[in-house]
Amino acid sequence: MAEQTLLIGDIGGTNARFALANPDDSGFSAQKVLECADHATADAAIRTYLESAGAGAPTAICLAAAGPIVNEQVRFTNNPWTIAADDLREEFGIERVRLLNDFEAIAYSVPSLTQDELLAIGLPEAEPLGDKDFTIGILGPGTGLGAVALVRRGNLLIPLASEASHGGFAAETQVQIDILTQLRERFDRVSSERLVSGPGIENLYWALTRVHHEKRAQLSAPEIFAATPDENPRATEAVELFYEILGQVAGDLALTLGADAIFVAGGIAQRYPKRLADSRFRTGFEHKGRHRSLMERTPTQLITHPQPGLLGAAYYARQLVIE
Numbered sequence: 001m002a003e004q005t006l007l008i009g010d011i012g013g014t015n016a017r018f019a020l021a022n023p024d025d026s027g028f029s030a031q032k033v034l035e036c037a038d039h040a041t042a043d044a045a046i047r048t049y050l051e052s053a054g055a056g057a058p059t060a061i062c063l064a065a066a067g068p069i070v071n072e073q074v075r076f077t078n079n080p081w082t083i084a085a086d087d088l089r090e091e092f093g094i095e096r097v098r099l100l101n102d103f104e105a106i107a108y109s110v111p112s113l114t115q116d117e118l119l120a121i122g123l124p125e126a127e128p129l130g131d132k133d134f135t136i137g138i139l140g141p142g143t144g145l146g147a148v149a150l151v152r153r154g155n156l157l158i159p160l161a162s163e164a165s166h167g168g169f170a171a172e173t174q175v176q177i178d179i180l181t182q183l184r185e186r187f188d189r190v191s192s193e194r195l196v197s198g199p200g201i202e203n204l205y206w207a208l209t210r211v212h213h214e215k216r217a218q219l220s221a222p223e224i225f226a227a228t229p230d231e232n233p234r235a236t237e238a239v240e241l242f243y244e245i246l247g248q249v250a251g252d253l254a255l256t257l258g259a260d261a262i263f264v265a266g267g268i269a270q271r272y273p274k275r276l277a278d279s280r281f282r283t284g285f286e287h288k289g290r291h292r293s294l295m296e297r298t299p300t301q302l303i304t305h306p307q308p309g310l311l312g313a314a315y316y317a318r319q320l321v322i323e
Contacts, residue, residue: 004023004059004060004321005020005050005055005056005057005058005059005060006020006021006023006058006059006060006062006314006317006318006320006321007020007021007046007049007050007055007058007060007061007062007317008020008021008028008061008062008063008064008310008313008314008317009046009061009062009063009064009310009313010063010064010102010105010307010309010310010313011036011042011063011064011065011066011076011079011081011083012036012066012076012079012102013036013066013076013077013078013079013143014035014036014037014078014079015033015034015035015036016033016034016035016036016039016042016045017031017032017033017034017307017309017310018031018032018034018045018046018049018053019031019032019307019310019314020053020055021062021313021314021317021318022314023318023321026112026311026314026315027311027314028310028311028314030053030055031307031310032049032052032053034048034049036079036080036081041081042063042081042083042088043087043088043091046058046061046088046092057092057093057094058092058094059094059096059321060094060096060097060317060320060321061088061092061094061096061097061098061317062097062098062099062100062313062314062316062317062320063083063098063099063100063313064099064100064101064102064104064105064106064309064310064312064313065083065099065100065101065102066102066143067101067102068101068161069099069100069101072084072085072086072099073085073086073099074099083099085097085098085099096320096321098316098317098320100312100313100316101148101161102146102309103138103140103146103147103148103161103265104148104159104161104312105308105309105310105312105313105316106138106140106146106148106265106303106308106309106312107138107148107149107150107159107312108150108157108159108311108312108313108315108316109303109305109308109309109311109312109315110129110136110138110150110263110303110308110312111129111150111152111157112311112315113303113305113308113311115128117303117304117305118263118301118302118303118304119273119277119301119302119304120299120300120301121264121276121277121281121282121300121301121302122277122281122282122285122300123282123296123299124296124297124298124299125299126261126299126301127299129152129261132152133152133153133154134150134151134152134260134261135149135150135151135152135257135258135259135260136149136150136257136259136260136261136262136263137149137150137250137253137254137256137257137259137261137262137263138150138262138263138264138265138303139164139165139246139249139250139253139262139263139264139265139266140264140265140266140267140268140269140303141196141197141198141200141242141246141266141268141269142197142198142266142267142268143197143198143199144165144193144197145165145192145193145196145197145200145249145266146165146265146266147162147163147164147165147253148160148161148162149162149253149257149259164192164249164252164253164256165191165192165193165196165197165249166191166192166193167191167192167252168189168190168191168192169190169191169192169194169195169245170248170252172248172284172287175211175241176241176245178207178211179195179204179207179208179211179241182206182207182210182211183195183203183207186203186206192245192249195241195242195245196242196245196246196249197268198221198268199221200242201221201224201225201238201239201242201268202218202219202220202221202224204238204241204242205218205219205224205234205235205238206218208234208237208238208241209234212234214234216232216234219232219235221268223235224238224239225239225268225271225272225275239275239279240279240280243275243276243279243280243281243284244279244280244281244283244284245284246264246269246281246284247279247280247281247282247283247284247285247286248284248285248287250262250264250281250284250285250300251284251285251286251287251288251295254285254295254298255288255291255294255295259298260298261298261299261300261301262285262298262299262300262301263300263301263302263303264276264300264301264302264303265302265303265308269302270302270303270304270306273302273304276302277302281300282300285298285300
């Protein structure tokens with residue numbers, strides 16, 4: 001197995017991250033980022049990567065993709081590529097090819113994470129997952145709001161991909177009710193993703209300015225997160241609500257799954273770890289009425305590993321070559 005070339009990737013609308021899975025442990029090496037626009041197809045990008053890495057023909061390929069996998073293929077909304085597992089099998093003359101949704105790949109990474117690659121959000125402190133059976137939920141805000149579950153039963157890891165973020169937003173406070181009222185003028189239906197994502201923070205800010213009858217220029221997500229309370233108190237309020245609602249959605253996911261723990265991923269959460277830790281995330285998470293005591297016992301952690309998608313793809317690539 002030491003001579004196997006296990007190609008892994010994490011592909012989004014703009015960038016494709018490739019690496020080689022380490023055959024004998026949980027890591028990967030030779031990571032390189034390519035711009036999708038510079039390559040006509042995923043096959044061409046893979047060949048460019050393999051040449052730059054000095055790697056031979058792949059023995060197995062496992063790619064995480066930011067989109068739904070349907071009939072072993074994925075189409076991107078902001079990327080002209082279409083990736084099909086059968087095409088990769090034919091192009092590279094191998095059978096061991098698997099496409100994963102990006103959050104499915106993140107789910108596979110969680111059992112491999114060390115405590116140094118996790119940050120506790122509030123209490124209680126989490127115990128390592130170890131080899132015991134568990135059910136966990138993972139969600140993360142970015143361009144959208146990803147959500148997935150991971151179940152271990154014995155030696156079997158089972159990811160459960162979901163569209164939980166497209167469940168309807170349930171307002172729990174008066175200001176959230178007011179925001180929901182405003183957003184219903186903009187959208188036929190208001191899902192949780194409409195508030196908890198990059199575009200979601202922009203929707204929150206827009207709605208708050210209308211709730212407060214203010215005429216403010218619309219800001220981008222980075223501008224909202226960067227604004228100070230003195231510069232723009234409405235942006236600060238939007239960020240506070242963003243984390244509170246993220247906690248509410250995370251709590252709903254925990255209740256739906258009967259989860260032992262919840263993990264938060266995604267670029268926004270990783271970019272502002274202290275703001276998440278100091279926010280009302282746990283307030284929103286625990287505010288579940290008759291099940292508050294259950295939520296208070298459920299740990300929540302931020303994934304701080306920089307590339308959990310690649311780590312999960314590496315795990316699965318190794319499974320492809322286990323006889």
